[in-house]
Every structure is written in structure tokens, then in C-alpha cells.
Amino acid sequence: MSETEHRLSFARMIARISARFVATKVTEIDQTIIESLAKIGSFFHADRSYIFEFSDHLEFADNTYEWCADGIQPVIQDLKNIPMTGFDTWIESWYAGHSIPIADVLELPEHSPERALLEPQGIRALIMVPLPSENSLLGMFGIDLTKQPYRWPQEQVTLLQVVGEIIAGAIQRKYSNDSHRLRELVAKLAVRFINLPTDSVDKTITSSLNQISELLDFSVLEFLHEPPAAVTKLIEEKQRKVFRVAPEKLPEYATEQSSALVVRVQSLAKNYGAIIAVHGSQRLFRDARILESLVLIADLIAGTLARKETEQQVERLAYFDELTGLPNRAMFVRYLTNFSEEPSSSLGIGHGAMLFLDLDHFKRSNDNLGREFGDRVLIETAERIRQLLEPNELVARLAGDQFLVCLRSHHADKADFEIARRIESIYQALNEPYRIAGHVYHGSVSVGVIYLNQANSVEELLTLSEMALHAAKAKGRNLVEYYQPQIQADAIARAALYDELRDAIDEGQFVVYFQPQMNGLGEVVGCEALVRWQHPYRGLLSPSEFIEFAEETKLIVGIGRCVLDAACNAIHELEAHGFDYPVSVNISVEQMYEDGFVAEVIALLAAKQIPPQRLCIELTESSMIKDTQTVTECMHALRAAGVSFSLDDFGTGYSSLAYLKSLPIQEIKLDLRFVRDMLKHTQDAAIAKLVFALARELDMDVIAEGVETQEQYEFLRQLGCKYYQGYLFARALPLADFIAFSRSNGTESV
Numbered sequence: 001m002s003e004t005e006h007r008l009s010f011a012r013m014i015a016r017i018s019a020r021f022v023a024t025k026v027t028e029i030d031q032t033i034i035e036s037l038a039k040i041g042s043f044f045h046a047d048r049s050y051i052f053e054f055s056d057h058l059e060f061a062d063n064t065y066e067w068c069a070d071g072i073q074p075v076i077q078d079l080k081n082i083p084m085t086g087f088d089t090w091i092e093s094w095y096a097g098h099s100i101p102i103a104d105v106l107e108l109p110e111h112s113p114e115r116a117l118l119e120p121q122g123i124r125a126l127i128m129v130p131l132p133s134e135n136s137l138l139g140m141f142g143i144d145l146t147k148q149p150y151r152w153p154q155e156q157v158t159l160l161q162v163v164g165e166i167i168a169g170a171i172q173r174k175y176s177n178d179s180h181r182l183r184e185l186v187a188k189l190a191v192r193f194i195n196l197p198t199d200s201v202d203k204t205i206t207s208s209l210n211q212i213s214e215l216l217d218f219s220v221l222e223f224l225h226e227p228p229a230a231v232t233k234l235i236e237e238k239q240r241k242v243f244r245v246a247p248e249k250l251p252e253y254a255t256e257q258s259s260a261l262v263v264r265v266q267s268l269a270k271n272y273g274a275i276i277a278v279h280g281s282q283r284l285f286r287d288a289r290i291l292e293s294l295v296l297i298a299d300l301i302a303g304t305l306a307r308k309e310t311e312q313q314v315e316r317l318a319y320f321d322e323l324t325g326l327p328n329r330a331m332f333v334r335y336l337t338n339f340s341e342e343p344s345s346s347l348g349i350g351h352g353a354m355l356f357l358d359l360d361h362f363k364r365s366n367d368n369l370g371r372e373f374g375d376r377v378l379i380e381t382a383e384r385i386r387q388l389l390e391p392n393e394l395v396a397r398l399a400g401d402q403f404l405v406c407l408r409s410h411h412a413d414k415a416d417f418e419i420a421r422r423i424e425s426i427y428q429a430l431n432e433p434y435r436i437a438g439h440v441y442h443g444s445v446s447v448g449v450i451y452l453n454q455a456n457s458v459e460e461l462l463t464l465s466e467m468a469l470h471a472a473k474a475k476g477r478n479l480v481e482y483y484q485p486q487i488q489a490d491a492i493a494r495a496a497l498y499d500e501l502r503d504a505i506d507e508g509q510f511v512v513y514f515q516p517q518m519n520g521l522g523e524v525v526g527c528e529a530l531v532r533w534q535h536p537y538r539g540l541l542s543p544s545e546f547i548e549f550a551e552e553t554k555l556i557v558g559i560g561r562c563v564l565d566a567a568c569n570a571i572h573e574l575e576a577h578g579f580d581y582p583v584s585v586n587i588s589v590e591q592m593y594e595d596g597f598v599a600e601v602i603a604l605l606a607a608k609q610i611p612p613q614r615l616c617i618e619l620t621e622s623s624m625i626k627d628t629q630t631v632t633e634c635m636h637a638l639r640a641a642g643v644s645f646s647l648d649d650f651g652t653g654y655s656s657l658a659y660l661k662s663l664p665i666q667e668i669k670l671d672l673r674f675v676r677d678m679l680k681h682t683q684d685a686a687i688a689k690l691v692f693a694l695a696r697e698l699d700m701d702v703i704a705e706g707v708e709t710q711e712q713y714e715f716l717r718q719l720g721c722k723y724y725q726g727y728l729f730a731r732a733l734p735l736a737d738f739i740a741f742s743r744s745n746g747t748e749s750v
Contacts (some may be wrong), residue, residue, distance in 0.1 A: 672706020
């Protein structure tokens with residue numbers, strides 16, 4: 001072939017290559033480049049033709065395409081991550097758009113980096129053609145000859161440069177397409193993460209990273225909640241979002257020839273881990289579009305994990321008790337509902353029981369020892385119960401000091417016995433002393449129990465077990481009470497009584513009677529205001545039929561206001577008839593707990609223009625142990641205003657002497673139980689003697705209540721008693737009758 005024919009043949013080949021690239025689809029670019037390299041290499045009888053792509057900022061070069069002649073060993077896998085330092089002259093030429101033809105490597109300076117790179121590879125002649133892009137350099141296209149030197153004609157150099165521009169355009173098309181696919185994938189993943197249910201987070205993170213890895217040909221792309229220690233240390237040190245890591249820092253993921261990148265997954269407040277990315281090329285990790293995509297995915301993961309945590313926290317707040325960590329009522333109901341849906345364990349045929357527990361007098365201990373101590377009692381209570389449960393059972397904190405427990409039995413023939421034994425274990429465990437912060441707390445528990453087959457719904461279980469609990473408390477607390485139908489009947493009656501009492505308060509159905517208090521001369525020296533309920537259907541009811549229930553339900557506060565108001569009106573009426581002695585009124589400690597109680601009493605006395613000295617407040621000794629501090633403050637404030645106090649039921653409480661010493665008490669009422677039995681039992685007589693002796697030493701008056709016989713009166717008189725109250729003198733009387741009784745006993749003041 002003549003030289004002219006050779007040139008024409010070369011030109012035609014270049015034209016065909018150009019036409020092929022113009023018609024090539026983006027998905028066929030890789031194949032077209034390989035075919036073009038083969039044609040060009042064969043034309044020159046070359047050993048290799050190839051393409052190197054450069055990283056951003058021209059730091060590294062990768063051999064990305066290669067054609068080898070027959071018998072020539074491929075080296076593409078060995079020519080990755082080639083540092084471009086030391087080749088500044090070549091880079092300047094390529095940047096300027098010039099090809100670099102080398103006719104003979106042996107003609108290069110002996111110690112030049114270029115010769116040091118080429119000669120060991122057995123290359124004798126080569127040409128390196130720039131692959132330009134706008135304001136940058138994508139890489140270079142080269143041809144190697146190993147057998148002999150070759151003088152590159154300028155015409156060939158010019159045409160090869162045209163090929164280089166065509167290949168550069170194709171690679172840029174491929175880059176653009178890859179960028180578009182990456183952006184499209186990341187956008188699609190972003191939508192998926194935004195709408196992602198939190199129970200699918202982990203699975204979606206893995207599948208998303210797999211899709212990116214497949215697109216970009218990562219060897220590893222994983223999210224790690226707990227990265228290797230070496231990576232964690234680097235995260236703490238570098239304080240950057242993205243950083244490269246030496247492969248030896250990640251021996252489980254990277255080889256010496258690969259490149260590794262770490263992308264922190266963090267929100268503003270928390271670090272959730274890291275994405276570990278490993279690829280064969282460092283060039284990839286210099287690509288801004290890839291780094292931005294990885295950072296965006298890391299942010300999406302962090303945001304989703306933060307949302308998951310928030311939703312879990314919200315769910316925990318919705319379904320779990322913050323103090324004890326136990327499920328709350330809502331979770332307990334969900335558990336029972338799921339249990340009831342099990343084919344073999346429906347509420348109708350299930351073997352198990354529900355317990356409704358209430359710590360006895362917990363509020364008293366909480367008030368006396370502090371809320372922190374009370375919290376620790378509740379936490380230990382929860383743990384004691386939890387340790388006694390099987391894996392498929394549940395304990396929940398309902399509210400305050402109340403707990404719910406569901407026990408299950410797998411032995412139908414002995415279910416009741418097994419459940420009863422386990423209930424006793426829980427009961428005994430909660431009666432063991434609590435040793436907390438240097439204090440020993442002796443608690444007790446009331447328990448209401450219902451078997452699961454006694455109810456038709458979850459709500460009915462809760463209702464009936466609570467009824468059983470109230471029955472246990474009504475019997476004195478510290479008991480286990482099993483639900484019986486009569487309990488429900490009693491509960492219905494209590495509910496009716498509650499409604500009737502509320503109506504009675506609103507409609508003024510309470511009336512006040514007055515029982516005289518007498519001196520040793522048979523004269524009236526005072527009276528006690530005693531409430532009666534004028535029931536619209538049942539007639540006049542004594543306090544024994546409603547006061548205790550009113551105390552439990554705190555309706556006593558409203559009743560107490562009615563009595564106090566009526567007593568003040570009676571004082572006015574008595575004064576109008578010439579009687580100026582004091583009227584005693586029983587005040588519930590629940591009234592004293594009400595905000596503004598002292599101010600309310602003082603305002604009432606002022607509004608009715610009653611001297612405070614005319615009012616005496618009676619408090620039972622046993623009631624004051626609930627909250628001594630509150631009661632003491634109220635008593636001192638009212639005493640300073642002129643109101644006097646009488647300690648009712650003295651001797652039946654727990655700390656009588658302490659109360660007498662610390663509280664502003666002017667009068668003691670000897671409890672009727674001692675009065676009734678002092679003639680029969682020497683112990684009661686001895687107590688009565690001690691009370692009078694103590695009162696004399698403390699300069700207090702004593703009224704003996706419940707005096708019904710002449711013998712009792714004589715015995716009390718011999719003990720030094722000066723004041724009496726009881727049926728021996730008079731029963732409680734309506735105000736008009738009491739005024740008449742007072743007149744007949746000659747105590748009018750003029």
C-alpha cells in the first residue's frame with residue numbers, strides 16, 4: 001500500500017469511527033469505544049490502545065478502556081489510581097489541546113519520570129491524545145508500540161486528535177447520562193424516604209444503597225449504625241461530613257488496591273453512624289456529583305432515623321409509663337385485645353386472670369417522705385411484679401399507685417389453683433419491706449381479681465376488676481378480693497349513692513341537729529352540730545349511712561360547707577334567744593386540704609358577723625395523720641383568728657401525745673368507746689383516768705361523749721369530768737327543740 005493509500009485508508013477509518021459515534025446510543029458508548037480502540041490499534045499494528053480518565057483537579061488517572069493485540073497481556077486492572085504528580089509537562093500540553101507523540105522512548109531524558117514510567121513497560125513508541133471538555137480535561141487516549149520506534153506524521157496526529165475529541169464527547173454524553181440516572185435515582189429514593197413507614201426503615205436503607213452501588217459499581221456501600229472503632233475515631237477527630245479513609249483502616253471491607261470513603265450520617269443533635277463506600281478508583285471519590293449524592297442519601301437516612309426515633313418516642317409516651325417503663329393503660333388494653341383475638345384464648349374461654357392493684361396509703365408516704373422516695377417505691381413495685389411474670393404476661397401502670405396485671409395459665413384442669421398461687425406470690429412480694437435511701441417502707445396492697453372468662457370484653461374486665469379492688473379497700477385494705485356478682489351490685493348501689501349525694505348537696509337536702517353539751521350542774525354549756533340527710537324517698541338518714549362514703553369520694557367537702565353554714569346561722573339564732581355558748585362543728589380533713597379553706601372560714605364568720613370564739617372545730621385524731629403539716633398550718637391560722645379546736649375520738653389514734661403538744665387544741669373529747677366500756681373493763685377505766693390526768697396537766701377541758709347511764713355519769717364525775725354529752729341528757733335535736741331544751745336548763749345569758 002502506497003503512502004497516499006495509507007493516508008486515505010486512515011482518513012476513511014477515522015470518518016467511519018466518527019460516524020459510528022454520532023449514531024451510537026448512550027447505552028452503547030462503552031462498546032463503541034472498545035471497537036474504535038481495536039480499529040485504531042490494528043491500523044497502526046500497535047500493541048495497545050487505551051483511554052485514561054482523570055479525576056477532578058487532575059490528581060489521579062484510571063485506565064478505563066483498553067485494546068490489546070494478540071499475545072499482549074492486558075494491564076488495565078493494574079493501572080488504577082495512578083498519581084499524576086510528576087507529569088506536569090504532559091498535563092500542560094494536554095490542557096493546551098496538544099497531543100504528545102513520542103517516536104522513541106529511549107530518546108527521552110534518561111532520568112525523566114516519563115521514561116521511568118514507560119520504559120519498564122516495554123513501550124518503544126506511543127502517542128497520547130487529550131480528551132478535552134469545556135474548561136477541563138477528561139483524560140487522554142493513547143496508542144503503544146513495543147517493537148520499534150515510530151515517527152508520527154502530523155496528519156495522523158491531527159486526525160487522532162479529532163478522534164480524541166469525538167471520544168471525549170461520547171464520554172461526556174455518558175457522564176451526563178450517568179449523572180441524570182444518579183439524580184433520578186436519588187430523587188426517587190428521597191421521595192421513598194420521605195413517605196417511608198418507620199417499620200420499613202432498615203430494609204429501605206439497604207435496598208437504596210444497593211441500587212446506588214449497582215449504578216456506580218461500588219464494591220461496598222453499606223450503612224453501619226456502629227462503624228469500626230478506627231472509623232469512629234476518625235469521625236471524632238475530623239469533624240467533617242465526608243472523608244477518605246486508608247484501605248488498611250477497613251480491612252473487613254477494602255483491599256490495598258481499593259479506595260474507601262466515609263460519609264457521616266448525622267442530624268443536628270445526633271450521630272447515627274456512617275456510610276462506608278469502597279470502590280476500585282479514587283477518581284470516583286473526587287467526583288463532586290457522586291459525593292453530593294452520597295451526602296444527600298446520608299442526610300435522608302439521618303432524617304428518617306430521627307423521625308423514626310421521634311415516632312418511637314411518641315409511641316412510647318402514648319403506650320408506656322415514663323417513670324417505671326411499664327406499659328400504660330392503652331398498651332394493656334391493646335395486649336388484652338390481641339389476647340382475646342387468639343383462637344385458643346378468647347375472653348370467653350381463656351385461662352387467666354386480671355389483677356387491679358392499689359398500694360395502700362401510698363399518698364401518705366409520698367407526702368411525708370417526698371415525691372422522689374415515692375417514685376422509687378413505684379419503680380421497685382413495678383420490678384417486683386415484673387420478676388414474677390411469665391414471658392407472655394403483662395404488668396402495666398395505670399395511674400398513680402395503681403397497677404394492672406394479666407396472668408395466664410396453660411393448664412386448664414388446674415388453672416384456678418395455679419392463678420391463685422401466683423396472685424398470692426405477687427401479694428406477698430408487695431407486702432415485703434422496701435429499703436430505699438436509708439428508709440424502710442412497710443407497704444401493703446389491695447388487689448381486685450377477675451378471671452378472664454368472667455367478662456365479655458376488655459372494658460368489662462377493667463370495670464369489674466376495679467369493682468373487686470374497691471371491695472377489697474372497703475373491707476379494710478391489704479386484701480385480695482375476687483370478683484363476685486354481688487360486688488357489681490354493691491358498686492351500682494355506691495354509684496347511685498354518689499349521684500344522690502351530689503343532688504343532696506345541690507338541692508340543700510342536709511339538715512343540722514344540735515346535741516347539748518352539759519356541765520356537772522345539768523346546764524347546757526354548748527352543743528355539737530350534727531348533720532342529717534333528709535332523703536326525698538328514704539326519710540331522715542343518720543350520718544352512719546352516708547358520711548364514710550362521702551369521705552371516700554370527697555363529697556364530704558360540699559357537705560361540710562353546708563353544715564358549717566348552717567352552724568353559723570344557728571349561732572345567730574341562739575344569740576337572738578340569749579345563748580352565747582360555742583357551737584362545735586365536725587370538719588373533715590379533706591376540707592382543710594382545699595385551697596383557701598382558712599380564708600373561707602374567716603370570710604364566712606365575718607359575713608355573718610359571728611365572733612370567732614363562738615365556733616369550735618372538731619377534728620378526729622385518726623384523720624390528722626394523713627397530712628400533718630397541712631392540718632397544722634390551717635389550725636394555727638384559724639386559732640390566731642380566735643377559732644377554738646376540739647380533738648374528737650381521743651385515744652383511738654396513733655400519736656395522741658405528739659398532737660396534744662404540737663397542735664392548738666383547747667379541748668379533748670373522750671371517745672364513747674371508753675365511756676361505754678369503762679365500767680366493764682379495767683383497761684378502759686385506766687385509760688379514762690389517764691386522759692383526765694393528762695388534760696389537767698395540759699390545762700385542757702375534757703368532754704365525755706356517749707354518756708348514756710347514771711352509772712357512767714357518776715364514774716366520770718369521780719374522775720373529775722366537768723362536761724358531758726350523750727343520750728343521758730338529750731339526743732341531737734332540731735334547732736327549735738334545742739333552744740327549748742336550753743331554756744329549760746337555765747343557761748340563757750342576759
